[in-house]
Amino acid sequence: MADVKYTKEHEWVRVEGDIGTIGITDHAQEQLGDMVFIELPDVGKTVDQGDEIAVIESVKAASEVYAPIGGEVVEVNEALGDEPAKVNSDPMGEGWIFKIKIADSAQLDGLLDEAAYKELAEGDA
Amino acid sequence: MTDAQSCDLKRTPLYSLHLELGGKMVPFAGYEMPVQYEGILAEHLHARDQAVLFDVSHMGQARLTGENPGKALETLVPGAIYDLPDGKMRYTVLLNELGGILDDLMVTQRGDHLFLVVNAACKDDDFPFIAERLKGQADLEILPDRALMALQGPTAAAALARLAPECAHMAFMTARPLAVNGIDCEATRSGYTGEDGYEISVAADRAEDLARALLDQPGVKPAGLGARDSLRLEAGLSLYGSDIDETTTPIEASLGWIVNKRRREEAGFPGADTILGQIAEGPARRIVGIKPDGKAPARAHTEIQDGAGNTIGEITSGGYGPSVGGPVAMGYVKTEFAKPDTPLQLIVRGRALPARVIKLPFTQHRYYRG
Numbered sequence: 001m002a003d004v005k006y007t008k009e010h011e012w013v014r015v016e017g018d019i020g021t022i023g024i025t026d027h028a029q030e031q032l033g034d035m036v037f038i039e040l041p042d043v044g045k046t047v048d049q050g051d052e053i054a055v056i057e058s059v060k061a062a063s064e065v066y067a068p069i070g071g072e073v074v075e076v077n078e079a080l081g082d083e084p085a086k087v088n089s090d091p092m093g094e095g096w097i098f099k100i101k102i103a104d105s106a107q108l109d110g111l112l113d114e115a116a117y118k119e120l121a122e123g124d125a
Numbered sequence: 126m127t128d129a130q131s132c133d134l135k136r137t138p139l140y141s142l143h144l145e146l147g148g149k150m151v152p153f154a155g156y157e158m159p160v161q162y163e164g165i166l167a168e169h170l171h172a173r174d175q176a177v178l179f180d181v182s183h184m185g186q187a188r189l190t191g192e193n194p195g196k197a198l199e200t201l202v203p204g205a206i207y208d209l210p211d212g213k214m215r216y217t218v219l220l221n222e223l224g225g226i227l228d229d230l231m232v233t234q235r236g237d238h239l240f241l242v243v244n245a246a247c248k249d250d251d252f253p254f255i256a257e258r259l260k261g262q263a264d265l266e267i268l269p270d271r272a273l274m275a276l277q278g279p280t281a282a283a284a285l286a287r288l289a290p291e292c293a294h295m296a297f298m299t300a301r302p303l304a305v306n307g308i309d310c311e312a313t314r315s316g317y318t319g320e321d322g323y324e325i326s327v328a329a330d331r332a333e334d335l336a337r338a339l340l341d342q343p344g345v346k347p348a349g350l351g352a353r354d355s356l357r358l359e360a361g362l363s364l365y366g367s368d369i370d371e372t373t374t375p376i377e378a379s380l381g382w383i384v385n386k387r388r389r390e391e392a393g394f395p396g397a398d399t400i401l402g403q404i405a406e407g408p409a410r411r412i413v414g415i416k417p418d419g420k421a422p423a424r425a426h427t428e429i430q431d432g433a434g435n436t437i438g439e440i441t442s443g444g445y446g447p448s449v450g451g452p453v454a455m456g457y458v459k460t461e462f463a464k465p466d467t468p469l470q471l472i473v474r475g476r477a478l479p480a481r482v483i484k485l486p487f488t489q490h491r492y493y494r495g
Contacts, residue, residue, distance in 0.1 A: 037421050
């Protein structure tokens with residue numbers, strides 16, 4: 001079973017082998033509102049944990065997405081170009097944003113598990 | 126938001142109704158206001174398709190009385206007011222001595238008085254300023270116990286006419302008293318969306334009854350400040366504090382039409398030299414509609430460059446236009462770049478995105494002219 005971890009910045013990462021699939025949480029999409037544009041990273045780009053890597057724009061405002069883990073961007077969700085609203089309707093499924101080849105899986109240990117993230121999101125609401 | 130902030134925020138008479146309707150409340154101009162209910166996109170599109178109701182009770186309402194309150198007010202605004210026929214209204218601006226805009230406002234001729242509606246964020250400055258400057262000529266009575274709501278959209282007239290049939294024949298920019306479901310109101314056929322619709326002033330203690338009666342009509346949904354902003358931006362209507370402020374003149378803001386022939390000839394308003402000079406010679410910069418070629422929105426304060434990379438202006442309002450189906454913006458550019466179709470570059474997150482000047486509005490106005 002794939003392991004899902006969360007960040008305090010409201011990203012999630014689902015780890016399968018050495019690939020991490022990344023998006024924003026349901027709580028985050030709820031707070032941001034209707035998505036209208038997602039600026040995807042370039043495939044092949046290498047990022048460090050915590051780097052600003054994508055931008056999601058709702059009707060209201062632009063928000064940064066930070067890399068939950070370092071590594072190389074290996075795939076981006078091109079479908080969001082025409083349908084950014086997938087981030088609203090299915091944030092942890094079809095609304096994934098990019099995939100990273102994880103450089104150092106030890107970085108995952110510092111992330112939140114579901115229970116810890118839930119507590120954080122509830123305190124935030 | 127900290128508790129200290131929320132304690133200081135004021136509430137409109139519709140506050141509990143907003144909560145009941147699931148409004149997401151945010152601080153705005155010192156009030157707790159709904160930014161959205163079901164979502165900005167849905168509310169925006171509903172306003173273009175059917176009708177929505179906005180609470181705009183945070184705006185300032187006042188009455189100006191005196192021997193000739195219109196003549197008095199003309200010393201502060203460039204619009205023609207004193208010869209405004211009874212029941213007609215006009216959009217105008219309060220000016221500073223340099224011709225900069227202190228606020229924009231609606232002025233309605235109501236026979237024995239003028240009815241003023243000013244911006245929420247400016248009302249605490251506007252009202253003392255007007256009262257002081259017009260002392261001895263006119264008296265300002267602030268109306269804090271009145272609510273204001275805007276019913277906007279192509280089915281607004283049909284919805285309101287079910288409760289007040291007389292509203293159907295009102296033309297755009299006219300006013301009349303209206304009994305809506307037996308509630309005494311003052312209605313104007315006006316708005317801030319580019320759509321047909323009404324703004325309705327009502328005693329605070331009847332506001333909730335009125336709002337419920339309007340929301341009970343088929344096709345009428347509540348809408349928040351988010352949709353109000355995207356609707357006015359597509360309609361090419363300036364937002365005070367973003368597109369116009371003390372540093373912009375009405376001529377730069379493409380509001381020259383508010384200064385009619387008589388006022389141009391007589392002058393006698395603050396900043397007349399600057400404004401009449403800009404009318405004669407053209408302003409150095411001008412507000413324009415801007416359509417990014419791609420899908421990325423360009424927000425307020427985005428730098429505008431020409432093709433060679435020279436800075437030529439700045440976006441003042443920008444975002445996503447739900448009816449346009451893409452990004453839309455307004456901003457100031459040097460006048461030589463103000464012609465429709467002029468190519469521009471918008472500097473978004475360090476990248477130059479291609480865009481074009483477009484003739485405003487993005488969505489055609491659909492006012493009822495009678």
